[in-house]
Amino acid sequence: MHVLLLGGTWFLGRAVARHALANDCEVTTFNRGQSTPYLPGTLAVHGDRASADDFERLARYGPWDVVIDTSASDTAPRHVLAGARALAEVTDRYVYVSSVSVYRNWGAGPLTESSATYDTPADAGPEYYEGLDPAEQDGMRKAGCERAVTEAFGADRTTILRPGSILGPGEYIGRLPWWLRRCARGGEILAPREPDRPVQPIDARDVAAFAVSAPAGVFNVTAPRGHATMRDLLTACLDATGYQGRLVWTSEEVLARHGVRGRTELPLWPGTDGVVDVSAALAAGLTCRPLDRTVADTWAWLRDGADSVAGQQSGWERHGIAPDKEAAILAEVGLSG
Structure with missing residues (x-):
């Protein structure tokens, strides 16, 4: 399998790269090249995900079976939308690592994948949520990024992962x-x-394994209740x-x-x-150490x-x-x- 990894140098991204390489995937990473050195065995392409020109250049390295996006935590939805559109013709599927913070009632009641999320436009910029509480900003930004990916790839080619706290080495x-x-x-x-x-x-290595193998759909990705x-x-x-x-x-x-x-x-x-329901992810193959x-x-x-x-x-x-x-x-x- 040919994997394009947006990120791939820190924590979860690095865990995804390690898991993919260990399972005989060919891995291309896309990042600015300013932090942890890339893993041996990967093809490193350097660029800024806020640059449309960099994404157009990246697309020429394709095609890929899947793009796994672990690096959009601080990225405005409009930049994710532009990047996803640039990759839509050279990638079969897009896996976006989001967060349970997209839920409007996070922390106030049971959460399933159908719980209400923030209604952020796919082309929103930072000004859309300026002045809000940081936690609310994070939820609104990620909700917009989810919409951006789905708009560019379509629901049948999109996987949305919504983890809570991710722990582990790194x-x-x-x-x-x-x-x-x-x-x-x-x-x-x-x-x-x-x-x-x-x-x-949940352990980053368990999120990484699920990210590589998960089918299309929306999944809460935490350890299960109990x-x-x-x-x-x-x-x-x-x-x-x-x-x-x-x-x-x-x-x-x-x-x-x-x-x-x-x-x-x-x-x-x-x-x-124990309010996050992860039954859908468990049924789709998620395992938690x-x-x-x-x-x-x-x-x-x-x-x-x-x-x-x-x-x-x-x-x-x-x-x-x-x-x-x-x-x-x-x-x-x-x-x-």
Whole structure:
């Protein structure tokens, strides 16, 4: 199979490239060539996805059986539309990696692929969602990109993947790396109740495998309900790092009183309450490895030096609670207990 990968240098894109190469695919990558070196065995084409001329030049390297787009997270829909149109005649199918953030009621109720999404035009530019909350901007942008790809390729040639939190070796956002490093530091560790609240993160390698083989259609791509809880996640972090710390489960009321921000100061909290339905993806071949394996492999990657270059860890500083703030909350919890 001939695969065109938009991206292919960081985290998920690199995982897709590795999986495709391991399964005897011929892989062409398209990116600016400014971050991680391309993988041996791939054909690297450099260009800017915001440039129509670069996409027209890229199209001359085709044809391909599938284009897998992992690099449009910050790209305006109109640029995705132009790129998809340039590739429509030389590619059989387009796989676009979107996000569960496209759902209007994300976090407020059960989500299936038919749940309401943002109604962003396929040709929208950045000005369409300027001034909005960053999370809403992200959802609107990705919804527009989904529409752009579908408009250019048609529904029967388009695969839309909507993952939630993606973890694993190579993670540049810094959520799981922060928890692992905090557990390795030991001592009393601030942990959010409820410990048995479900979480649905998925390993990048499992997303990558599904991206290469998924049929046309729209799929939520997270771990299934019942896969893991917050307790499972943090216990796995302690296990991987040698059990040097003790989890102190703290009520959400106390955390709120101290202004603790979910998803950043305590990454992956508050979880999802198991609201994302992934039955369609499971039926189409998605498999999810145990969360403790993802945690252990990520810790091994961190201990090996986190094989990255400039920019790979650009989001890490946004995650994790400051030690003095954590200590103050733990002291209050200890006094009240």
